[in-house]
Amino acid sequence: MKRKFLKYIDSLKKKGIKEPLLEIQRFISEKFSIPLVDVITGDFEFTPEIAKELETFVKKRADGIPYAYILGFTHFWGRKFFVSPDVLIPRPETEVIVDFVLKKFGNGFKGKILDCCTGSGNIAISLALEMPEAVVFASDISIKALNIARKNAENLNANISLINCDKLNCLKAHSIDIILANPPYIGLSEKYSLEREVLNEPHIALFGGDKGYEFLEEFLNKAVLIVKEKGIIVFEIGYNQRKEVESLTREIFKKSDIYFLKDLNGHFRVGVIENA
Numbered sequence: 706m707k708r709k710f711l712k713y714i715d716s717l718k719k720k721g722i723k724e725p726l727l728e729i730q731r732f733i734s735e736k737f738s739i740p741l742v743d744v745i746t747g748d749f750e751f752t753p754e755i756a757k758e759l760e761t762f763v764k765k766r767a768d769g770i771p772y773a774y775i776l777g778f779t780h781f782w783g784r785k786f787f788v789s790p791d792v793l794i795p796r797p798e799t800e801v802i803v804d805f806v807l808k809k810f811g812n813g814f815k816g817k818i819l820d821c822c823t824g825s826g827n828i829a830i831s832l833a834l835e836m837p838e839a840v841v842f843a844s845d846i847s848i849k850a851l852n853i854a855r856k857n858a859e860n861l862n863a864n865i866s867l868i869n870c871d872k873l874n875c876l877k878a879h880s881i882d883i884i885l886a887n888p889p890y891i892g893l894s895e896k897y898s899l900e901r902e903v904l905n906e907p908h909i910a911l912f913g914g915d916k917g918y919e920f921l922e923e924f925l926n927k928a929v930l931i932v933k934e935k936g937i938i939v940f941e942i943g944y945n946q947r948k949e950v951e952s953l954t955r956e957i958f959k960k961s962d963i964y965f966l967k968d969l970n971g972h973f974r975v976g977v978i979e980n981a
């Protein structure tokens with residue numbers, strides 16, 4: 706079976722795809738719901754339909770289209786989320802936010818949660834399913850992104866309310882217990898060092914200003930007004946932004962408890978503000 710893929714492997718390698726064979730095998734497995742082990746051992750029927758899809762896959766991958774956009778979905782917190790070029794592809798680092806909130810507040814939490822910049826809805830939907838009694842809002846400036854979030858919520862049977870607004874502009878003062886965000890945080894100056902594939906994701910979801918954390922600063926200045934007394938704000942940052950973000954956060958939340966959580970690679974990835 707590997708022989709069938711050989712011609713593709715070479716062309717994808719030349720385009721900088723690191724693990725072309727594994728990608729091809731995973732694609733066939735995920736797209737056609739064939740167990741990966743059967744694809745690897747060649748124990749499946751290589752139909753004309755599979756051949757056609759594979760041809761398209763290889764062309765798009767060679768053009769730098771991300772794997773998840775071609776497949777149409779990815780996995781987050783153990784569930785399947787539809788994605789399109791209108792939304793950022795959920796990353797495993799972002800699961801640190803879900804994990805933390807769940808451990809801190811538990812499945813029985815009954816308060817209000819807001820996920821700002823929801824994109825595909827991955828954070829909001831994961832928490833709504835894990836905390837069925839919480840009231841979960843998901844906001845985004847992009848209507849196209851909210852349409853994907855709606856599709857995911859319907860598909861996974863999650864009860865969330867979608868809000869179309871920029872940052873936290875349309876929310877009532879001191880109304881939310883838990884404010885979450887994976888905001889755009891890449892600096893514009895880093896644009897040319899990013900992989901070609903990443904640049905095919907929505908720039909509005911990637912870039913947070915010249916330095917990267919300008920969006921976050923604006924967001925936190927609004928969050929301080931929206932969060933309830935004794936509420937909490939949890940947000941993702943770039944792997945090398947802790948120092949700068951910590952000092953701007955302390956400026957805004959003078960009396961709060963502020964700390965950072967590491968991702969699986971050991972980078973400080975998530976900021977937590979416990980509002981005093």
Ligand code: GLN
Pocket residue numbers: 792793794795796799822823824825826827828887888889910911
């Ligand atoms: N909430 C989404 C995610 O974590 C999208 C984030 C964004 O668009 N910046 O993947």
